[in-house]
Amino acid sequence: xxxxEHPSYLQHHFADSQQQEETAKLGMWIFLLTEVLLFGGLFAxxxxxxxxxxxxxVEAHKVLDIPMGALNTFVLITSSLTMALxxxxxxxxxxxxxxxxxxxxxxxxxxxxxxxxxxxSHKFHLGQLPGKYYTYEGITAANPHIFFSxxxxxxxxHGLHVVIGxxxxxxxxxxxxxxxxxxxxxxxIEMTGLYWHLVDLIWIFxxxxxxxxx
Amino acid sequence: MSSSASVNYLNEFKGIKSWLFTLDHKRIGVxxxxxxxxxxxxxxxxxxxxxxxxxxxxxxxxxxxTYNQMFTLHGAVMIFLFIIPAIPAALGNFVLPLMIGAxxxxxxxxxxxxxxxxxxxxxxxxYSIVAGAVDTGWTFYAPYSTTTxxxxxxxxxxxxxxxxxxxxxGVNFIxxxxxxxxxxxxxxxxxxxxxxxYATAVIQILATPVLxxxxxxLILERAFGIGIFDAAMGGDPVLFQHFFWFYSHPAVYxxxxxxxxxxxxxxxxxxxxxxxxxxxxxxxxxxxxxxxFLVWGHHMFTSGQSELASVVFSFLTFFVGIPSGVKMFNWxxxxxxxxIKLDSPMLxxxxxxxxxxxxxxxxxxxxxxxxxxxxxxxxxxxAHFHYTMMGGTVxxxxxxxxxxWPKIWGRMYNETLAKISVFLVxxxxxxxxxxxxxxxxxxxxxxYYNYLDKFQPLHAFSSYGSWVLAAGFVxxxxxxxxxxxxxxxxxxxxxxxxxxEWQTQSPPVHHNFEGEVVLDHDPYDYDTRxxxxxxxxxx
Numbered sequence: 001x002x003x004x005e006h007p008s009y010l011q012h013h014f015a016d017s018q019q020q021e022e023t024a025k026l027g028m029w030i031f032l033l034t035e036v037l038l039f040g041g042l043f044a045x046x047x048x049x050x051x052x053x054x055x056x057x058v059e060a061h062k063v064l065d066i067p068m069g070a071l072n073t074f075v076l077i078t079s080s081l082t083m084a085l086x087x088x089x090x091x092x093x094x095x096x097x098x099x100x101x102x103x104x105x106x107x108x109x110x111x112x113x114x115x116x117x118x119x120x121s122h123k124f125h126l127g128q129l130p131g132k133y134y135t136y137e138g139i140t141a142a143n144p145h146i147f148f149s150x151x152x153x154x155x156x157x158h159g160l161h162v163v164i165g166x167x168x169x170x171x172x173x174x175x176x177x178x179x180x181x182x183x184x185x186x187x188x189i190e191m192t193g194l195y196w197h198l199v200d201l202i203w204i205f206x207x208x209x210x211x212x213x214x
Numbered sequence: 215m216s217s218s219a220s221v222n223y224l225n226e227f228k229g230i231k232s233w234l235f236t237l238d239h240k241r242i243g244v245x246x247x248x249x250x251x252x253x254x255x256x257x258x259x260x261x262x263x264x265x266x267x268x269x270x271x272x273x274x275x276x277x278x279x280t281y282n283q284m285f286t287l288h289g290a291v292m293i294f295l296f297i298i299p300a301i302p303a304a305l306g307n308f309v310l311p312l313m314i315g316a317x318x319x320x321x322x323x324x325x326x327x328x329x330x331x332x333x334x335x336x337x338x339x340x341y342s343i344v345a346g347a348v349d350t351g352w353t354f355y356a357p358y359s360t361t362t363x364x365x366x367x368x369x370x371x372x373x374x375x376x377x378x379x380x381x382x383x384g385v386n387f388i389x390x391x392x393x394x395x396x397x398x399x400x401x402x403x404x405x406x407x408x409x410x411x412y413a414t415a416v417i418q419i420l421a422t423p424v425l426x427x428x429x430x431x432l433i434l435e436r437a438f439g440i441g442i443f444d445a446a447m448g449g450d451p452v453l454f455q456h457f458f459w460f461y462s463h464p465a466v467y468x469x470x471x472x473x474x475x476x477x478x479x480x481x482x483x484x485x486x487x488x489x490x491x492x493x494x495x496x497x498x499x500x501x502x503x504x505x506x507f508l509v510w511g512h513h514m515f516t517s518g519q520s521e522l523a524s525v526v527f528s529f530l531t532f533f534v535g536i537p538s539g540v541k542m543f544n545w546x547x548x549x550x551x552x553x554i555k556l557d558s559p560m561l562x563x564x565x566x567x568x569x570x571x572x573x574x575x576x577x578x579x580x581x582x583x584x585x586x587x588x589x590x591x592x593x594x595x596x597a598h599f600h601y602t603m604m605g606g607t608v609x610x611x612x613x614x615x616x617x618x619w620p621k622i623w624g625r626m627y628n629e630t631l632a633k634i635s636v637f638l639v640x641x642x643x644x645x646x647x648x649x650x651x652x653x654x655x656x657x658x659x660x661x662y663y664n665y666l667d668k669f670q671p672l673h674a675f676s677s678y679g680s681w682v683l684a685a686g687f688v689x690x691x692x693x694x695x696x697x698x699x700x701x702x703x704x705x706x707x708x709x710x711x712x713x714x715e716w717q718t719q720s721p722p723v724h725h726n727f728e729g730e731v732v733l734d735h736d737p738y739d740y741d742t743r744x745x746x747x748x749x750x751x752x753x
Contacts, residue, residue, distance in 0.1 A: 011322075012317060012318075012725070013316065013317035013318035013322070013394070014394075019393060019394075022393060023320045023321075023389050023392075023393040023394070026320075026388075026389045026392055026393060027320060027321055027324075027385055027386070027388075027389040030384075030385045030388055030389065030419055031385050033419060033420075034381050034385070034419050034420075034422070034423045035423070037419075037420060037423035037424055038423035038424075038426055038427050039427075040423075040424070041423070041424045041426075041427035041428060041457065042427055044457075045431070045442065045453075048453065049442075052448075052450075053448065130434075130438060130439075130440040130441070131435075131438055131439040131440035131441040131442075131444075131447065132438070132439035132440075132441070132447075133438065133439070142448065143441070143447065143448030145440075145441055145447065145448075146441055146442065146447070146448050146449065149434075149440035149441055149442055150442075152440075153430075153431065153434060153440070157430075
């Protein structure tokens with residue numbers, strides 16, 4: 001089946017594999033733009049409420065666990081590295097290394113979620129919760145529940161993206177094992193990488209905005 | 215030219231599965247067409263019920279609560295299930311790849327996925343109708359939407375889901391236009407419909423995610439009381455309006471821009487004349503797409519937004535009228551001294567120009583703060599947006615549907631009945647909605663169940679108009695469905711148009727074109743080219 005003009009991965013409506021790859025990349029970047037706007041809405045909410053309740057934000061951010069957040073930042077950045085290296089490995093046809101690097105990325109993503117779980121459960125325990133569920137009494141400024149509404153919505157939506165990313169990484173992992181990819185064709189791994197870097201990047205904005213800025 | 219036993223996209227594969235798992239943009243377009251037409255019927259029934267109830271003051275046959283649900287469902291169904299997907303996802307899906315000489319859209323699987331997501335969104339919306347229909351109005355304003363007992367969550371979840379369907383179509387179209395144009399088709403050789411769909415896609419991907427996150431926050435507010443839109447908890451309900459209109463004002467251009475694209479095609483084809491000001495029409499589509507993001511505040515002149523903001527938004531609102539005006543003048547200049555053929559699609563196009571002009575002018579009036587203070591939330595606003603949305607988009611959609619119908623199905627409809635249908639719709643529409651300009655300017659508030667006796671004659675006249683309008687659509691449904699079974703075989707190029715979709719057979723083959731696409735002329739070269747018996751010849 002596979003000869004130079006019509007490799008099996010080439011879809012019928014593309015003239016050649018270069019056109020297919022370029023189209024996929026463009027599509028992925030446009031999709032990432034929509035993701036940025038989705039989170040952009042939340043960042044706008046953050047900015048508006050921070051401007052309205054500056055003292056409360058300063059006081060409330062102190063209850064967040066900076067070492068845990070920093071550790072998670074390190075974990076996610078490392079996972080971005082393993083993801084990028086897995087694409088590199090496939091570019092040089094090293095299937096075995098690609099598989100191990102994708103597995104490492106998955107494990108790091110899972111580590112991120114486990115750390116997040118501990119952070120969440122601690123806050124649940126203390127009643128540092130959104131809106132009407134807020135029962136914590138350690139913050140004196142008015143309306144501290146708003147901070148936690150924003151904290152949980154932003155980190156929750158980000159966490160959901162981590163879970164979706166794990167599902168997609170698992171999918172390209174299975175396809176790698178099934179020999180779908182080679183140095184000729186590895187677009188799905190590359191696209192997954194783009195998505196994963198965006199998930200990482202959003203966290204890199206969330207961490208200082210929520211945990212660090214006083 | 216069309217051989218009776220020709221193989222085409224409709225008959226090459228058979229059975230329900232060949233439709234449900236199809237990756238063919240033409241079939242997906244047709245499936246969207248079914249979806250939007252069913253939604254149009256549903257939304258239309260709600261509309262007739264509303265007008266029937268308003269025939270007399272007081273209760274005629276439904277309660278005030280049911281009435282609130284009816285106008286909400288009419289709005290939500292018409293906006294989210296019909297008008298947003300109608301032109302891009304149904305007609306656009308069908309014609310975009312054909313017009314640029316491509317075999318399909320860039321991502322056929324994503325295209326099919328967007329249809330399924332549309333269906334899932336529709337199911338959420340239908341569920342909310344059955345389980346205690348929403349009564350907030352289609353705008354879901356907080357704090358009412360976070361406190362009413364009706365099923366807000368399933369309807370907003372439906373709108374959220376439908377948003378993703380719209381985003382996927384947008385992503386697909388942008389990539390398709392960038393990467394899949396046939397060799398030789400540069401940006402300024404694209405049909406203007408393609409420009410319009412491209413500009414629409416830009417708004418779809420930039421605005422829809424913001425609506426998505428806003429509806430998520432509304433759902434969280436309602437389900438968990440997160441306080442973001444609740445003034446008592448330090449939140450702000452007006453913030454919901456800002457975020458809602460940041461999407462929903464650009465969204466009215468998602469609705470009308472592709473309609474303007476259709477009109478550009480119809481005017482050029484049926485005037486058999488090179489379109490006037492091609493580049494300006496193309497640029498004006500992009501200008502509308504960009505400026506549309508800067509005017510949302512004109513929905514909140516009376517919501518407590520700062521006066522400075524209102525003045526700026528008012529100015530920008532006048533500004534967005536300019537590119538629309540540019541298009542109107544170009545269309546008229548195209549018709550001037552053209553060889554105008556009054557086939558039914560052209561009648562729809564001319565109705566569009568007449569009605570959209572009224573819709574546009576009244577929009578400029580409402581964009582002036584001093585007038586809006588008096589007119590806001592009255593029937594004047596209702597009439598204005600029906601002139602733009604229905605007189606504009608819906609009329610353009612039906613113009614496009616009649617124009618491409620022979621290409622989609624390979625059948626012609628009854629032209630006489632089609633002309634009667636345009637006539638009925640045009641008369642019925644003006645009876646229904648022109649009346650409402652008077653009602654609004656005399657102070658009749660929108661969304662009210664009851665009204666003063668002095669408004670009764672005008673309300674009754676508007677209701678009679680809705681029956682004429684409905685009759686026009688029933689007639690259309692009859693002859694269109696009839697044409698599927700008994701219609702004459704359509705030629706490949708019944709209108710003598712020059713864009714690429716008319717150079718393949720009707721209906722097209724599965725891969726759109728037999729052999730390589732030959733592009734040796736621009737889409738509007740009517741000064742040097744003409745079509746006789748499906749054959750393109752040089753003058």
